[in-house]
Amino acid sequence: MDSEKRRRYQTAMVSTYYPDTSFLNRLVMPDVTEQSPGPDILTTLHSGKVFIVNSRKRNGLILFKRYHAEFAGPGAAVGGDYDYDCQRALSIGNLHLSTPESYEERQKAYLIRRQWIRLIKQITENPIPQQRVQKILDQFEQYFPPEIVANLPDSAFALLVGVLPQTVGLVRRLGNEVNCRLNY
Template identity: 50%
Template sequence: MSNTVFHRQVTPEEKQQIDEILQHLHQQKLLVINPRRKNGLILYKPYHAEFAGPGAAIGSNFDQDVIDVLPVGKLSLTEPRTSQERINSYLIRRQWVKLAKQISDNTVAQQRDQVILNQFEHWFDLETASVLPDETFALLVGVLPQTMRKVRTQNELLSQ
């Protein structure tokens, strides 16, 4: 794996964190995104990306095909301590997947981009959303990276 996550430079500390997460995922270890923080993980798979937000399960059988990850916010992972925590984390992951599907069901690519961008700005903040690569948003909602760049450029022009 290189020192960039889909065209975003990462620090040595981020690279170490990414490598550790990938190792856990490839070992099929079940982890949970800390539900008490504004954080999440983008999971890059061969043909798309998924976002696992606060409370969501990652690893186990879900993410055997992950090729890279990108922490969002100040990522904190925990291990489920009880079977109920495990079940809840599965259900929350399912909710994140359903939300992405709802966004992706829109037939207009620019609208999908605008919605996912708005969601990330709402879940986190403008600064956090602005550092995520166009390619990442494109993989999350099934559009071309140039479509995302166009939406972002239009938003920048409107905010001036």
């Protein structure tokens, strides 16, 4: 009987598993979030030059790599050798990139990028997927207006914190109810 239950459970898991990991090709941003200066943001990132996300604006980039995504927020370096493997980029807010004026400015931007990566790493260290999603949503809502965060695709948050897009959708719909259920 236990083996029968286990087989049904495994079948259910397979049927709800998200087999299509190529959802990057279908990322669509609603009109609420302004797109980067032209659709050539990926070309700009692959140019080999280093840019800095404007630190005086509420803007940033979600950079989609092959198996994960990274967030480069205000003050962070993007482009150069750092993002040669970037497959897609999603701008958040009114993106403005500048070129570093000096070696020191470039180094500072790399340090800031590393800080953004560490923030996401701290979130992903939580073993409970729903809590990771809630934490990344909370962090983004601290930096950006709620209407912009609400219009970011589930798949973007999923790749940032290593969960399925359905988990992000569930947490967005149910909010803290999901976390309360996990604590029982």
